[in-house]
Amino acid sequence: MPTNVQKQALRELWLLRKMQPQQPEYSSSHAYLELLADLPWQKASEEKELDLRAAEERLNTDHYGLVKVKQRIMKYLAVLKLKPDARVPVLLFVGPPGVGKTSLASSIAAALDRKFVRISLSCVEDKAVIRGHQRSDIGSLPGRLIEGLKRVGVCNPVMLLDDIDKTGSDVALALLEVLDPEQNKTFKDHYLNVPFDLSKVIFIATANSMHHFPPPLLERMEVIELPRYTPEEKLSIAMRHLIPRVLDQHGLTSEFIKIPEAMVKLVIQRYTREDGVRDLERKLAAAVEVAKVEMEVNGHEISTSPVLVVDEAMLEKVLRAMWENVLRHHSFDDKEIAEVVSCPGVSLGLVWTSFGAEVQLVEAIEMVGKGNLLLTGQLGDVIKESARLALTWVSAKVADINLLEGRDIHIHLPPLGVPKDGPSLGVALVTSLISLFSKKKVRCDTAMIGGMAPSGLLIPVGGVKDMILTTYHCGIKRVIVPERNLEDIVKLPSAILDSMEILPAKTVEDVLEKAFERGCPNLTNFAIPPFDLQSRIRRSQC
Numbered sequence: 001m002p003t004n005v006q007k008q009a010l011r012e013l014w015l016l017r018k019m020q021p022q023q024p025e026y027s028s029s030h031a032y033l034e035l036l037a038d039l040p041w042q043k044a045s046e047e048k049e050l051d052l053r054a055a056e057e058r059l060n061t062d063h064y065g066l067v068k069v070k071q072r073i074m075k076y077l078a079v080l081k082l083k084p085d086a087r088v089p090v091l092l093f094v095g096p097p098g099v100g101k102t103s104l105a106s107s108i109a110a111a112l113d114r115k116f117v118r119i120s121l122s123c124v125e126d127k128a129v130i131r132g133h134q135r136s137d138i139g140s141l142p143g144r145l146i147e148g149l150k151r152v153g154v155c156n157p158v159m160l161l162d163d164i165d166k167t168g169s170d171v172a173l174a175l176l177e178v179l180d181p182e183q184n185k186t187f188k189d190h191y192l193n194v195p196f197d198l199s200k201v202i203f204i205a206t207a208n209s210m211h212h213f214p215p216p217l218l219e220r221m222e223v224i225e226l227p228r229y230t231p232e233e234k235l236s237i238a239m240r241h242l243i244p245r246v247l248d249q250h251g252l253t254s255e256f257i258k259i260p261e262a263m264v265k266l267v268i269q270r271y272t273r274e275d276g277v278r279d280l281e282r283k284l285a286a287a288v289e290v291a292k293v294e295m296e297v298n299g300h301e302i303s304t305s306p307v308l309v310v311d312e313a314m315l316e317k318v319l320r321a322m323w324e325n326v327l328r329h330h331s332f333d334d335k336e337i338a339e340v341v342s343c344p345g346v347s348l349g350l351v352w353t354s355f356g357a358e359v360q361l362v363e364a365i366e367m368v369g370k371g372n373l374l375l376t377g378q379l380g381d382v383i384k385e386s387a388r389l390a391l392t393w394v395s396a397k398v399a400d401i402n403l404l405e406g407r408d409i410h411i412h413l414p415p416l417g418v419p420k421d422g423p424s425l426g427v428a429l430v431t432s433l434i435s436l437f438s439k440k441k442v443r444c445d446t447a448m449i450g451g452m453a454p455s456g457l458l459i460p461v462g463g464v465k466d467m468i469l470t471t472y473h474c475g476i477k478r479v480i481v482p483e484r485n486l487e488d489i490v491k492l493p494s495a496i497l498d499s500m501e502i503l504p505a506k507t508v509e510d511v512l513e514k515a516f517e518r519g520c521p522n523l524t525n526f527a528i529p530p531f532d533l534q535s536r537i538r539r540s541q542c
Helices: 003-017 023-039 053-063 067-082 101-112 144-152 168-179 216-220 232-249 261-269 278-297 311-325 336-340 381-395 423-438 464-473 483-489 494-499 508-515 531-542
Strands: 090-094 116-120 158-162 202-208 222-223 345-352 356-368 373-376 409-411 447-448 478-482 501-505
Touching: 053 101, 053 311, 067 090, 067 101, 067 232, 090 101, 090 278, 090 336, 090 501, 101 116, 101 447, 116 144, 158 531, 168 202, 168 216, 168 345, 202 409, 202 494, 216 222, 232 278, 261 278, 345 423, 345 464, 356 423, 356 464, 409 494, 423 447, 447 508, 464 483, 464 494, 478 483, 483 501, 501 508
Parallel strands: 090 202, 090 222, 116 158, 158 202, 345 447, 373 409, 447 478, 478 501
Antiparallel strands: 345 356, 356 409
């Protein structure tokens, strides 16, 4: 221990000797001394010369694709090889669930030959999780950082702060000191009440998005974005990693069960639309489980049975079993989007949810009312403001007609149970309203991305790369994007760019021109009578 900590420990020991074991403070003081004795004040992992070639091979073995991410990690490791005590930045891996953020941090720890400790911060609101509790509190404990260091037994591990974007504001403020190299040398846990040096710890953080990140905390980290996997990458990952791992979990090898590439491709296209590969691994595991049961029912010994190939009939049986027992949701069909967008008032946009970028239906309907705008669908404040701005812009363009006279407008963004937010739905909201008032249908093969200003100019948004990958997954091959986001499009794989039609737009009028089959409706010549329920009833009776 450092001298000041040893002085505190000896003082606590002197007090403990004067206590009777029956006193309430005795067990608390005893536990405190045990923690001081167990913490790795000076003990560190043995420093070995870093082999960059071996580290690169490990990254390539454990992770498919992610070329730019791996290049940045290799530069990060090269700095540590030149100067092991260098102040390296805190890496923040940002990406949707299941794309390999946690496993990348584990690979960095293995490459550095350091111990790895993961601290989950999901849904944590109390800063005592980081800072610890006061010893005077009942049931007081040290913070998770100190507990993690005690668990690994060294003062220089690789520490992963998982789901850092899902913490409360108090926890984020407590992390400011932890992630600052100038301050974490004297980090003081409330339970310890003595400073502990965290400067030797290599911190890595993960997050699903940066929308609600406190700016001071973001300044202390270097952001590395991990995009969602393309279908081709998922196929390669499944054949190289997932299937061997699933077979090994069931005590099998490829000598007994084979899952053809065509079957894996079918599962990816029709039964998984996730960003990562977790759901795909679950479905492959279910296929192997059903195939294993099929072999046992037919009386085959796994050790002597011939190779069983998972064909389409068995796949249907697997998926039926998953429907009944596990998944309980239908398969994805590209035709269903065309059916929903086949009426006026519906458009396709893209929005950020807790699961990442999602294709979002925007449905607008009119009804008798007093000129109100109703919004439903678990919407965030940014989307609500975008909807009001969209209605204002449309009303200004048709200034000679009162669009809301005698009617209410209801905009709905399904599904109800998923929170949504972000500025990327601005143009989709305008298009939906124009379609509703003009009674013209929006093209069902077209999705649109972008915010808008009151002047009608398109505002660039973040995450365009992931959004276009999402539309590609859903079978939508025509996307309208702001002109100022074209530099993000260049980063997409060439196979996707070749198979999609990316349409740049500068203004809302450009979006409307490309979104409708016969071009933009005449905005200054809307023949919209006031909403009259009685006349509609008479027309329907006739």
